[in-house]
Amino acid sequence: MTHDSGAADAWRLLATLTAGRRMAWLAALWLTMVAALAELAPFWLIYRAIALLVEAPQALGAALPGLAGWLALALVLKYLAYGGAYLLSHHGAYAVMAATRRRLAGHLAEAPLHWLYAQGAGALKQSVIQDVERMEAFLAHHTVEVGAAVLAPLCAAALLWWVDWRLALAVLATGPLAWLGAHWTLRGMGRDHDRFNRASARLDNATVEYVRNMPVMKVFCRAGEGFQLLRRRLHDYYRLTGRITRRTVPGWALFTSMLGAHVLLVLPLGAWLHGRGEAGAADVAAALLLGAGVFRPLLKVSRFFMEMPEIFAGLRRMAPILACRRPPRLPAPHSPPSSAPETLRLSGVGFGYGARAILADVSLTLRPGSFNVLVGPSGAGKTTLAQVVAGVLPPLAGEACIGGRPLAALDDAERARRVAFVTQEVFLFAGTIRDNLCLARPPAPPDDAALHTALRVAQAAELVAALPEGLDTELRELGTRLSGGERQRLAVARALLADTPLLVLDEATAFADSLTQRDFFRALRETYPRKTCLVVAHRLYGIERSDQVLVLEGGRLSGCGDHARLLREHAWYRGMWRCEAENDAWALRRGAEHGGAAHD
Numbered sequence: 001m002t003h004d005s006g007a008a009d010a011w012r013l014l015a016t017l018t019a020g021r022r023m024a025w026l027a028a029l030w031l032t033m034v035a036a037l038a039e040l041a042p043f044w045l046i047y048r049a050i051a052l053l054v055e056a057p058q059a060l061g062a063a064l065p066g067l068a069g070w071l072a073l074a075l076v077l078k079y080l081a082y083g084g085a086y087l088l089s090h091h092g093a094y095a096v097m098a099a100t101r102r103r104l105a106g107h108l109a110e111a112p113l114h115w116l117y118a119q120g121a122g123a124l125k126q127s128v129i130q131d132v133e134r135m136e137a138f139l140a141h142h143t144v145e146v147g148a149a150v151l152a153p154l155c156a157a158a159l160l161w162w163v164d165w166r167l168a169l170a171v172l173a174t175g176p177l178a179w180l181g182a183h184w185t186l187r188g189m190g191r192d193h194d195r196f197n198r199a200s201a202r203l204d205n206a207t208v209e210y211v212r213n214m215p216v217m218k219v220f221c222r223a224g225e226g227f228q229l230l231r232r233r234l235h236d237y238y239r240l241t242g243r244i245t246r247r248t249v250p251g252w253a254l255f256t257s258m259l260g261a262h263v264l265l266v267l268p269l270g271a272w273l274h275g276r277g278e279a280g281a282a283d284v285a286a287a288l289l290l291g292a293g294v295f296r297p298l299l300k301v302s303r304f305f306m307e308m309p310e311i312f313a314g315l316r317r318m319a320p321i322l323a324c325r326r327p328p329r330l331p332a333p334h335s336p337p338s339s340a341p342e343t344l345r346l347s348g349v350g351f352g353y354g355a356r357a358i359l360a361d362v363s364l365t366l367r368p369g370s371f372n373v374l375v376g377p378s379g380a381g382k383t384t385l386a387q388v389v390a391g392v393l394p395p396l397a398g399e400a401c402i403g404g405r406p407l408a409a410l411d412d413a414e415r416a417r418r419v420a421f422v423t424q425e426v427f428l429f430a431g432t433i434r435d436n437l438c439l440a441r442p443p444a445p446p447d448d449a450a451l452h453t454a455l456r457v458a459q460a461a462e463l464v465a466a467l468p469e470g471l472d473t474e475l476r477e478l479g480t481r482l483s484g485g486e487r488q489r490l491a492v493a494r495a496l497l498a499d500t501p502l503l504v505l506d507e508a509t510a511f512a513d514s515l516t517q518r519d520f521f522r523a524l525r526e527t528y529p530r531k532t533c534l535v536v537a538h539r540l541y542g543i544e545r546s547d548q549v550l551v552l553e554g555g556r557l558s559g560c561g562d563h564a565r566l567l568r569e570h571a572w573y574r575g576m577w578r579c580e581a582e583n584d585a586w587a588l589r590r591g592a593e594h595g596g597a598a599h600d
């Protein structure tokens, strides 16, 4: 995308987002015009006073109270008009910001989960929080200030034109001259601006990485080395800001001093016209006074030109989110009740990230009420496959169906009624544990008995009982009050409460040692015998009784069957099993030697 088409796209998006509030800005601009006219009143009154002083000095005393009254009225009018304009622009800005955030949230709610994962939480937060915040500067301030910067010179020019068109031209000439001078000294700054943005993004990343990695670097006594990258980035950043400052300061100084340089043109011209009897002293004085203030608002709006690239960049970042639509659903002939037992079937499923294939030709069947475990080496694609089974990732080849219907044909509500999914990354919200658990079953919250059953199966009953207020204990944002394992257990309990026929757990037993994992599997099967389960597991202990074990290697299913069969026929599985059996035997021996249970 070129710079220009990017700016045009950003303007179009801004126009769409502000469409419902145009009247507010039009009214604000009208009030700005009134304020700009009121701002001219003192100059007009001074002009009248000088004219009286020159032409009829004896009448000036009688006229002064009237002139002062008009001056006071003009000041009040200017105050009211600017106040009204800013009020309208701020109201409009905050309404547009709120509506934009609602729109972004609505599109994010519709966006496919795999797209959300690909964006990353940081980028989405930047769009919804910072990029929307940046619009405030433009909508609330720049609209009025740019309006004033354009209208004030126009009104002043009209007044001066009426006084003497030659003096008016002399005053107005300084504006384009100042602009040309600044433009010439600041040429090529667009590239520096892009470099500055890149340098600040790199500095941000280096700072975040430095702060995040500090504990690790301290542990290895490498804090100094960890600072090297940040030091380099800081050096690049300051070198660039130094260069930009050296380039902008002369241009800026030239611009501001030329805006006030009208005296150099108006004074000789005024003296010459006065000498020829073509302009009065009051005319020359009015041109000198008006000229001093005519371009002052331009200084205010210079901020506008500096901030616009950032505001546009923010709008361009929002565009993909606002373009996000709920994926089209495939035709669904009928909608069986969610509690009906349904077979999940994958046929020839393939998936990849970019050009890299992760899953190839995966076919499997999860029978209703069966307990299935997915194992395999790290990086084999287990999480990816679990996401396909949960309907979170649409397969790029083949088909994933539940009850004969493609998972892709289900809308979010239908999918959520059929599948509960616990990811490796657990999300708990600020609120009580009860709130977090009940989230799984709107609108009728489960009773305490159901809550306690789910907590018992998820091995979280003791954990909740030990908390000061049990189920009503408040969690901080993201459940930070709890350890990773504790959060995982609560997430499993929440998924159990969802009462879906299919449950997919991705490494949800990472919290558990081998014996706890076995207890968890047993409790899960006994308490929820009708649930179809797919559990991604790293440890094999406790999976002997599962109906089906699936072994994934390099994105392909290399084994499928019960434990005994895989032990006979699958080399990787047999090796893993032996290795774990030895480890567990060793751990049990150590536990016995220390006179206590090795596992709690």
Ligand SMILES: Nc1ncnc2c1ncn2[C@@H]1O[C@H](COP(=O)(O)OP(=O)(O)OP(=O)(O)O)[C@@H](O)[C@H]1O
Residues within 6 Å of the ligand: 117, 118, 353, 358, 376, 377, 378, 379, 380, 381, 382, 383, 384, 385
């Ligand atoms: N969002 C993503 N973008 C690009 N590549 C990805 C993404 N997610 C996973 N991968 C890659 O896909 C491959 C399979 O990842 P996946 O997490 O499915 O494996 P896994 O078997 O669950 O691994 P582990 O047991 O270590 O958790 C990995 O090589 C990983 O780097």
